[in-house]
């Protein structure tokens with residue numbers, strides 16, 4: 001059984017340059033992640049996967065601007081440009097990302113009324129995606145994470161994994177951030193407070 005797994009977060013066209021919610025330099029993570037994959041017997045992909053009427057889209061709230069905030073029953077929520085719509089090209093993995101060797105793809109954000117940044121729990125921090133149970137059943141105790149975006153889906157995935165008791169390491173140069181309103185700084189503090197380690201890929205490859 002694999003004791004370590006590589007979790008590859010949301011390396012999708014919409015988070016890369018030219019995409020609907022482009023992360024600066026987002027596609028730069030692809031070659032780094034492809035190199036990293038060779039070190040891991042167990043690889044998991046996550047895929048942001050929203051219905052067109054998803055409640056996290058500004059377009060579905062009359063008069064709301066993208067990147068503004070709203071209050072949802074489960075707490076504050078950023079209203080995003082429409083992105084990663086199920087089946088669209090924007091929701092597809094970056095064409096150069098190696099995906100064939102991954103054991104599973106965890107899709108998230110497919111319930112209309114709730115967003116899911118984390119690969120483990122939806123944004124109510126209660127509804128599980130099933131990934132935690134899957135990894136436990138595989139005998140995995142240690143996770144290495146990479147992908148997009150550092151300050152949203154990578155952050156919440158890493159912190160939830162640490163809270164679940166996994167040993168978590170984030171690969172800095174295999175991640176890129178959205179960085180809105182101090183979100184990257186908040187993320188770095190949250191990662192540190194939760195014992196998430198950070199390394200450069202050169203130390204792993």
Ligand code: VGL
Nearest residue numbers: 010048080148149152153
């Ligand atoms: C993400 C915002 C909205 C991410 C997903 O993958 O970090 N960010 N949906």
Ligand code: ZN
Nearest residue numbers: 048050084109
């Ligand atoms: Zn999303």
